[in-house]
Amino acid sequence: MTLWELGKAKTAAVDSIDTSLNQQIVARLCEMGIASGRLIQCVRRGPLGGPMVVQLGGSVFAMEQDLAARIRISPTD
Incomplete structure (x- = not known):
């Protein structure tokens, strides 16, 4: 599954x-x-x-x- 397929208010690893x-x-994404x-x-x-707007820790990004x-992600919920 990709990040683009993640539904609103859903979390993934x-x-x-x-x-x-x-x-x-790739380097910027890692940063x-x-x-x-x-x-x-x-x-x-x-x-x-x-x-889409995503949150990673305390940061919020548009992607x-x-x-x-x-x-690539694995849903957690």
């Missing part, structure tokens, strides 16, 4: 980030705290395929579909 992504993007085993929650989903679809 990050499994992996697509290794074919540009390494600068944001998106790493294997971390819990991430979908706070809100934009209309018509717009960005576009093309990037969220490349982050």
